[in-house]
Every structure is written in structure tokens, then in C-alpha cells.
Amino acid sequence: MTTTTNPETISVILRRRSVRNYSDKPVDDEVILQLLRAAMSAPAADRQFPWKFIVIRDKEMLHYLASGLPSAEMLSEAAAAIVVCAAPQDAFAGRVEYAVMACSCASENILLAAEALGLGAVWTAIYPNPESIEFVRYELGMPASIIPFNIIPIGYPICEAPVTDRYDPDIIHWEEW
Amino acid sequence: MTTTTNPETISVILRRRSVRNYSDKPVDDEVILQLLRAAMSAPAADRQFPWKFIVIRDKEMLHYLASGLPSAEMLSEAAAAIVVCAAPQDAFAGRVEYAVMACSCASENILLAAEALGLGAVWTAIYPNPESIEFVRYELGMPASIIPFNIIPIGYPICEAPVTDRYDPDIIHWEEW
Numbered sequence: 001m002t003t004t005t006n007p008e009t010i011s012v013i014l015r016r017r018s019v020r021n022y023s024d025k026p027v028d029d030e031v032i033l034q035l036l037r038a039a040m041s042a043p044a045a046d047r048q049f050p051w052k053f054i055v056i057r058d059k060e061m062l063h064y065l066a067s068g069l070p071s072a073e074m075l076s077e078a079a080a081a082i083v084v085c086a087a088p089q090d091a092f093a094g095r096v097e098y099a100v101m102a103c104s105c106a107s108e109n110i111l112l113a114a115e116a117l118g119l120g121a122v123w124t125a126i127y128p129n130p131e132s133i134e135f136v137r138y139e140l141g142m143p144a145s146i147i148p149f150n151i152i153p154i155g156y157p158i159c160e161a162p163v164t165d166r167y168d169p170d171i172i173h174w175e176e177w
Numbered sequence: 178m179t180t181t182t183n184p185e186t187i188s189v190i191l192r193r194r195s196v197r198n199y200s201d202k203p204v205d206d207e208v209i210l211q212l213l214r215a216a217m218s219a220p221a222a223d224r225q226f227p228w229k230f231i232v233i234r235d236k237e238m239l240h241y242l243a244s245g246l247p248s249a250e251m252l253s254e255a256a257a258a259i260v261v262c263a264a265p266q267d268a269f270a271g272r273v274e275y276a277v278m279a280c281s282c283a284s285e286n287i288l289l290a291a292e293a294l295g296l297g298a299v300w301t302a303i304y305p306n307p308e309s310i311e312f313v314r315y316e317l318g319m320p321a322s323i324i325p326f327n328i329i330p331i332g333y334p335i336c337e338a339p340v341t342d343r344y345d346p347d348i349i350h351w352e353e354w
Contacts, residue, residue, distance in 0.1 A: 005293065005294050005295050006185050006186070006189050006292075006293040006294075007293075008183050008185045008186060009183070009185060009186045009189045009289065009290070009292075009293035010211065010215060010290055010293055010294070011183075012183050012186045013215045013218055013286050013289060013290055013293075014214065014215065014218050015218075016218065016220075018220065033349075034187065036344075036349055037191065037344045038187060038190045038191065040343045040344050040345060040348075041190055041191050041192075041193060041343055042285060043193075043195065043285070043288065043300050045300075045302060049343070051348065052348045052349075052350065053348060053349050053350065054349075054350045054351075054352075054353065054354060055349060055350070055351050055352070056352055057351075057352065058352050061352065095305065097277070097304070097305040098305075100274070100277055100278065100281070101277065101281045104277070104278045104281030104282055104285070105281055105282070105284070105285040107282070108219060108220070108281070108282040108285045108286065109190050109285065111220065112186065112190060112289070113186070113187055113190060115183075115186075116182065116183040116184075116186035116187055116190075117182050117183075117187070118182050123220050123222075125222060127274070128272065128274040128275075140353045140354050141353050141354045142354040143354070146354070166217045166218055166226070167213075167214045167217050168217060171217075171228070171229045171230060172210075172213055172229075172230050172231075172232060173229065173230065173231045173232070174231075174232050174234075175231075175232070175233055175234065175235050175238065176231065176238075176317045176318050177231060177317050177318045177319040177320070177323070
């Protein structure tokens with residue numbers, strides 16, 4: 001059994017940060033599909049995958065979504081965005097909690113894959129805000145059974161995001177609380 | 178602006194799978210701390226980090242937890258386990274949903290870092306099962322304000338997990354649902 005280690009991956013995980021400013025360099029569809037392939041490799045309870053994705057490249061729609069969502073102004077600068085959608089009916093036991101956990105892991109995979117590919121991205125919350133969910137669901141023509149979970153703008157960063165060490169030994173307990 | 182790509186990281190994301198069988202090779206505390214450093218680099222809304230961690234290496238406790246949790250029998254084989262704990266009061270707006278999303282991302286980082294370091298791991302659910310939450314909280318002496326979220330057994334794998342391609346182009350929508 002080989003146990004090759006991949007220090008590069010640890011480095012990508014540690015330096016991933018929210019990137020909110022993007023150059024006007026376009027992002028190829030092939031690159032977007034690499035991010036989605038990463039998303040679909042996330043874990044989900046009982047291997048029931050409760051996720052769907054909407055890719056938005058239309059500049060007018062990106063501006064419009066930016067105007068209707070809190071703290072999402074960076075969407076209007078992005079080359080594209082991925083809306084991660086939760087499908088609770090496809091989740092283990094049909095429960096929204098399992099859909100939320102799986103979609104969170106899929107989203108983290110997108111963010112890490114973006115960092116690995118030299119892109120910038122940031123998790124912009126839709127869930128659990130009811131107004132944001134209703135707005136995005138309506139604008140993108142989504143059925144009521146699907147929860148627009150977050151929207152992740154994607155673009156090439158115009159500067160390096162500062163990386164601070166978030167390690168905190170005080171929140172680690174040993175053997176018991 | 179450099180845009181170095183890290184193909185190795187994409188490969189780790191794509192090949193990460195649940196590993197449920199471990200050799201008896203011990204896992205150094207230093208390695209566990211690398212996993213926890215990765216966990217603490219996950220995103221959380223408004224940079225409010227609603228997570229805590231309990232590291233369990235005591236074999237007797239690992240066996241006991243294995244006996245009291247559904248589908249957690251692999252805990253008794255593991256060299257160690259990490260209990261990811263959610264602290265909703267520390268999350269954005271004090272909401273459990275934000276704690277669940279952040280703890281999910283932290284857990285995915287642990288699973289990916291384990292894969293990168295040649296370890297095997299698997300997400301064993303505690304949340305949202307009330308009996309499992311109560312059982313772990315009581316056994317590990319956790320306060321009522323903290324939710325034991327999942328338990329991730331860690332060990333060196335005894336075989337390669339088979340990797341199937343989970344990519345499904347049919348769940349990708351373009352520009353709208």
C-alpha cells in the first residue's frame with residue numbers, strides 16, 4: 001500500500017481564501033466543468049447525491065443577481081458563477097440537513113479546485129435566507145422543490161488574497177470535552 | 178499575478194473516497210494536527226468560526242462509540258478519530274444552519290487532507306440524529322450548547338478504495354434551470 005503524500009494539496013487547502021475581485025480574463029467552459037467534476041466528488045450520506053448546478057455566464061444576469069442579493073456585488077465582476085442547488089428529495093432520508101451537508105462539501109470542493117487552478121472564488125450565501133432563496137429561484141426558473149443554496153462567482157484574481165493562519169490550538173480537546 | 182495550477186490537488190479531490198478499513202499502524206499526533214489545521218482553513222460566514230474538535234485515541238472509547246452509533250463499526254479499527262463539533266452560538270447570526278455549513282466544509286477539508294497524507298477516513302454522521310447527538314454529548318462530557326456533528330475515524334488504509342467517476346453532465350444547467 002503506497003502512502004504517497006501530497007504536500008501541494010495541504011498547501012492549497014491552507015491558502016484558499018475568499019476572492020472578491022476578478023480581472024476581465026474569461027474563464028473557459030472546460031475549466032468550469034473541472035470545478036463541477038470536483039463538486040460531484042464530494043461525500044454525501046449513503047451516496048445519495050442531492051445536488052444540481054446552474055452555470056451562469058450571461059453578464060446581464062450576473063449584474064441582476066448581484067443587485068438582488070446581500071453582499072454579492074462581486075458577482076457583477078465575475079466571468080461566470082455557479083449556483084449550487086440542493087435537492088432534499090434526492091438526499092438520504094429525504095432530509096434537508098443531509099442535502100445541506102453534501103452541498104456544503106461540494107461547494108468547498110469547488111472553492112479548493114478554483115484555488116488549485118489559479119482562479120478566485122467566494123461562497124455567497126443564498127440559503128438559509130428565505131428572500132434570497134425566493135429571488136434566485138424565481139429569476140432562474142427553478143422548481144419549488146429545489147433550494148438555491150449558494151452562488152459562487154468565478155474569475156481570475158487581480159491580486160493575491162492575504163493568508164492569515166487560522167490555527168487555534170485552544171479549540172482542540174483531547175479524549176473528551 | 179501568477180496562476181500556477183495544482184493538478185495534484187484536483188486529483189486528490191477526485192479520488193477521495195470513504196475508507197472504512199485501517200491497518201494497525203499508529204497515526205502521529207502531528208499528523209492529526211495537520212488535519213485540524215486544514216479543518217480550520219475552511220470558510221465560514223462572516224469569518225465566524227463555529228467549530229471545535231475532540232481527538233480520540235483511547236481504544237476503549239473508540240470501541241464504545243462504535244457500539245453506540247449506527248454504521249460506525251469502523252471506529253473500533255481506527256488509530257484515532259476526530260469529533261467535529263458545531264457551536265451555533267459562535268456562528269454568523271447565531272444560527273445552526275451556518276454552523277452546519279462551516280462544519281461540513283471543515284470536515285471535507287479533513288477528509289481531503291487525510292487523502293493527501295496517505296490516510297483513510299470517512300464521515301460518520303452524528304447530526305442530525307437526536308439519539309446519536311445525545312449519546313456522544315454524554316459520553317464525551319460536552320455542554321448542551323455544543324452539537325457533536327460527526328466523527329471521522331482516521332487510519333492508514335489496508336487497501337485502495339475503488340474510485341468510480343461520479344461526473345454527471347445531466348445535473349448541470351446552463352444560464353437558467
